[in-house]
Amino acid sequence: MTALLAIADVSVEYRSRERGAVRAVAGVSLDVAAGEIVGLVGESGCGKSSLARAAAGLTAPADGTISYAGRPVTPVGWRRRPAAEVGLQMVFQNPYASLNPRRRIGAQLADGLPAGVDRRGRVAELLDLVGMPTGAADRYPHEFSGGQRQRLAIARALAPAPRLIIADEPVTALDASSAAQIVNLLVDLVRDTGTGLLFISHDLALVRQIADRTAVMYLGRIAEVAPTAELWGSPRHPYTRALIDAVPRISAEPVLPAVLAGEVPDPANAPTGCRFRPRCPYAMDDCVADPPVRVAGARTVACWLPDPTDPLRKDAE
Amino acid sequence: MLLTTEGLRVTLPGGVPVVHDVSLTVGEGEIVGVAGESGSGKSVTAQALLNLLPAGSTVDGTARFAGTDLLGLDRQGWQRIRGAGIAMVFQDPTAALHPMLSVGTQLTEHMRRHLRMSRRAARARAIDLLDQVRIPDPERTLRSYPHQFSGGMRQRVAIAIALAAEPKLLIADEPTTALDVTVQAGILALLSRLRDETGLSVLFVTHDLGVLSALTARTYVFYAGRVLETGPTPAVLTAPRHPYTAALLGARPHGATGVGVLRPIPGSPVVPGAAPPGCPFEPRCAYATDECGVAPPPLAETGPDRHAACPVAPELEVTG
Numbered sequence: 047m048t049a050l051l052a053i054a055d056v057s058v059e060y061r062s063r064e065r066g067a068v069r070a071v072a073g074v075s076l077d078v079a080a081g082e083i084v085g086l087v088g089e090s091g092c093g094k095s096s097l098a099r100a101a102a103g104l105t106a107p108a109d110g111t112i113s114y115a116g117r118p119v120t121p122v123g124w125r126r127r128p129a130a131e132v133g134l135q136m137v138f139q140n141p142y143a144s145l146n147p148r149r150r151i152g153a154q155l156a157d158g159l160p161a162g163v164d165r166r167g168r169v170a171e172l173l174d175l176v177g178m179p180t181g182a183a184d185r186y187p188h189e190f191s192g193g194q195r196q197r198l199a200i201a202r203a204l205a206p207a208p209r210l211i212i213a214d215e216p217v218t219a220l221d222a223s224s225a226a227q228i229v230n231l232l233v234d235l236v237r238d239t240g241t242g243l244l245f246i247s248h249d250l251a252l253v254r255q256i257a258d259r260t261a262v263m264y265l266g267r268i269a270e271v272a273p274t275a276e277l278w279g280s281p282r283h284p285y286t287r288a289l290i291d292a293v294p295r296i297s298a299e300p301v302l303p304a305v306l307a308g309e310v311p312d313p314a315n316a317p318t319g320c321r322f323r324p325r326c327p328y329a330m331d332d333c334v335a336d337p338p339v340r341v342a343g344a345r346t347v348a349c350w351l352p353d354p355t356d357p358l359r360k361d362a363e
Numbered sequence: 364m365l366l367t368t369e370g371l372r373v374t375l376p377g378g379v380p381v382v383h384d385v386s387l388t389v390g391e392g393e394i395v396g397v398a399g400e401s402g403s404g405k406s407v408t409a410q411a412l413l414n415l416l417p418a419g420s421t422v423d424g425t426a427r428f429a430g431t432d433l434l435g436l437d438r439q440g441w442q443r444i445r446g447a448g449i450a451m452v453f454q455d456p457t458a459a460l461h462p463m464l465s466v467g468t469q470l471t472e473h474m475r476r477h478l479r480m481s482r483r484a485a486r487a488r489a490i491d492l493l494d495q496v497r498i499p500d501p502e503r504t505l506r507s508y509p510h511q512f513s514g515g516m517r518q519r520v521a522i523a524i525a526l527a528a529e530p531k532l533l534i535a536d537e538p539t540t541a542l543d544v545t546v547q548a549g550i551l552a553l554l555s556r557l558r559d560e561t562g563l564s565v566l567f568v569t570h571d572l573g574v575l576s577a578l579t580a581r582t583y584v585f586y587a588g589r590v591l592e593t594g595p596t597p598a599v600l601t602a603p604r605h606p607y608t609a610a611l612l613g614a615r616p617h618g619a620t621g622v623g624v625l626r627p628i629p630g631s632p633v634v635p636g637a638a639p640p641g642c643p644f645e646p647r648c649a650y651a652t653d654e655c656g657v658a659p660p661p662l663a664e665t666g667p668d669r670h671a672a673c674p675v676a677p678e679l680e681v682t683g
Contacts, residue, residue, distance in 0.1 A: 089543040089545060089546075221401055221570070223610075250544065251573070288545065289544065292544040292547070293544050293573065294544075294548075294551070294573035294574045294577035294578075295573055296576040296600045296601065298598075300576045300577050300578075302551055303551065304548060305545075305549050309515070
C-alpha cells in the first residue's frame, strides 16, 4: 500500500511576542492510503487540528515534509493551487464558517468543478450524493440547518473529485442523528470511490467505529498508532489506555469513567523526554529521555515500557 | 421529593410552545438525568426551574421545590431560592464566570449574601470549596482570574461557585459537553462524590447517553418538549421501551470496529411551534400506527418505575 498522504517528521510552530515559538506539533509521522480511513484522536490542544491544517497545506510546517500523491504539498497562498493538489480537500468543524453566506450554493459548488464540464448537471449530482434536493443550488447557506450545511460543505469538497479528504471534527457541532448521516456519507464515499480519509475527532467511540487505523496524539506527538480494533482491544501506550477508560459507557451496571490525574501541560513548557510522563501512572526513570518508537506489526508505540500490554491490559469490550 | 413539577408548560415570547406537560421529580441526594437532542426542550425546562427564561415567556403547571411553589415566587423569593436553594452550572464556563472579577470575589459573594458570613469565614469556606472541587493551590486561585485557567478548571470553579451558598439542588445543563473526555471524567466523579458526601441532588441535562448511564440513577428522555420515556437509567438505556429512545441509542457509535455505519434516525427533528397533532415522533417512527397521529399518547406504565408515552411500548422489544 503506497501512501496517498505522507506526513514525515512534521513540526508546526506558532510564534507570539509573549511566549516565543510554541511547537503545537513536534515531529509527527503519519500516512493515509487510498481507500483508508485513519482516525486521529486526542484532547484539545494536542495539535491534531494544527497537523490537519499543515497536511492540507493551510499552514507551512516548520520542519519535516508532507507529500500528497508523491509530490510535496505547497502551502496555500494567494496564487491558485497547483492542479495536481486539488485532489486534496478539507472539511471543517463549523459549516457556518466554511460556506460563503452571500453566494448561492450552486455557484459555490461549481467553483470546485474542473473547466468544461456540464456545471448544472454536475452540481445536481453532487447535491444528490449528499442527500440534498436539486433546488438547494438556488438557495443561500442561511436557509439550511447545521447538518444540511455540513452536507453542502462536503458536497463542495467533493466537487473536484478528491482522492483524499481531511475532515477536522466534521460532526462535532451536530446532533446525534445528523452526525450519523454525515459520518455514513463519508464512510460510503471512502468505500465506494477509494478516497482516503483522515478523520480528526475527539470522539473516541465514533473513531472506533469507522477508522481502519487510529492515531493517538498527545501534546504535539503521536503516542500510538494501530489498527483500530487492536488499539481498543489492547492499548499499549498508557495514554491510550487512559483515554479509552475515560469514555463513559452505557451499561446495565454503570461505573464512573476513570479519571486521569493532572492537566495537559502548556505546549510552550512541554516536559522533557516522554511528554506524558508527569501524568503517567507507569512513569519511571527512563522516561526523562525521549521514548523509543517501537514497531510491532502494524502498531507503533512511543513508550519506554518494555511490554506495555501486561500491566495495562483490561478485558476488551 | 425535593423537586416536583406537574404538567409544566412553557411558551416562549411570540407564543411558541416549547415544553408541553412535563412532570418530573428529583429526590434528595438523587442524580436525575434529562436526555434529548437540541430543540427537545430540555434546557428550557431547566431554565424555567430558575426563572431564567427570556421576558415574555409564560410558565404554567406546578413546580414545587422543598415546599415552595416556584411559579408563585416574586423577585425577592427568587433571590432566596437562586444560589441557596437551587444553583445552576452551564455548558460554557467562560460565559458563566465574570472575566474581570477574581475567583475569590465570585466565590465569596454568595456566602456573604446568603449565609451572612464574615469576610474571613467566607474566605475559609472558599478555600475549602476549591479544595473539594480539586483545584490545586486554592489560596492562589482566589486571587486569579478566569482566563488563567483551562476549560476544565474553569468548569470546576463554576461548580464551586454554584455550591458556595449550600444549594440543595444543582441543575447542570450540558456541563461537560465542551470538555475533553478525560476532563469530563473528573467532573462526573466530582458530582458523584458531592452527592455521596453532602447529599446534593443533581438534575443533569445532557445529550450524551454514555454520560447519562455513568452518572444518573433515573432518566427522562425528552423529545419536542415532551417526556417520551422515563425510568431507572440502566433499564431505559439497555432495554428502551420507546421507539425514540431506541432510535437515539441506535444512532450513536456503539459497537465493534469495522461495522462502519451508524443508524441515523430518519427525517428531521420537530421544529418548535410546528409539532404534529399526535405523537411528536410519529413522522419518524418505524412502529407508528394510525392512532399515533391523532393525539399525543400519555405516559403509561411499562414496568417497575418505568413509563413510556407510546401505545406500542409495552410490546416493543428493542435493544440498544
